[in-house]
Amino acid sequence: MQLFIGGARAGKRDLVAARFPDAAWHRLDEAGLEGRKARRTPHVPLVLTGWTGWLAHSLAAEPDDDRLRAGLAAALEALVEAERGSDAEVVLILPEMGRGIVPMDPADRRLRDLAGWLAQDAAARAEAVWYVRHGLARRL
């Protein structure tokens, strides 16, 4: 598993598209990882985007942050497991949104917390983590 993390419009998608030209792309949004397995093709790398939408949707459905984080970590673990059984890379594109002022809106604060925890939990399981800034990438 590889992780690309960076701020809004940092150029993450273009970099991933250049490095994994044959990958299949899946946007999580509200549906999350449901239905993803059906789309999995052997030998084809899978790029997962749209985590902010999934996080926003998930935090509205689950009021407990710890349970939510544990659920997300389990989903990451399942991804890693599925990758072990295949010969194709999983690539996560995650948003960096934790370097601003504390948001006024409690839901925004939770979203920011969850995005940070998700990034930490993903990085802990990833073989490579890339920080993307202004179209350039640095391996962390």
Add this chain to the structure above:
Amino acid sequence: MIAFVSGGARSGKSGVAETLVGDWQAARGGERHYLATARAGDDEMVARIARHRRERGEGWVTLEPPLAFAEALAALPPGGTVLLDCLTLWASRVMFEAGLAEDEGRAMLAGGLDEARRRGLALVVVSNDLNEDLPPRDPLVWRYLAFLQALHRDLAAEADRVIEVVAGRAIDWKGEER
């Protein structure tokens, strides 16, 4: 030679950029030019501009270029070193004062970079990193952020050196001198 220097508010990015301009000027000779993007709209801006001018010190030729700053570069003697501080403000004037579209603004920046190369000027551009906060909900703010990031990506792709500044320290992202 083109360098892109950026960081957070009061990270010391102007200081790092001015040091780089000094180094380049020492190596290349020629004049040192400052392209001011700020216009004094209120007392806070007047004080801010005065502080920057004081901190830059002597030896700068200050210009207030038009938004199409390639025109100002075209009038400079070749071989000099130029500081543009800062692109964030320039971008807001391009979008909100001049009302230009994203593509027009990007073309204007590209024109400036081309002119610097053509005239053998060394150019250092300073900007703010604003894109690692929660994505803005206001469509206008989002449009501005997307525009600024497009400029940052264009500039980073074209620049010989890309430097991130944290607490006055430079982190090299591209073309570091070792």
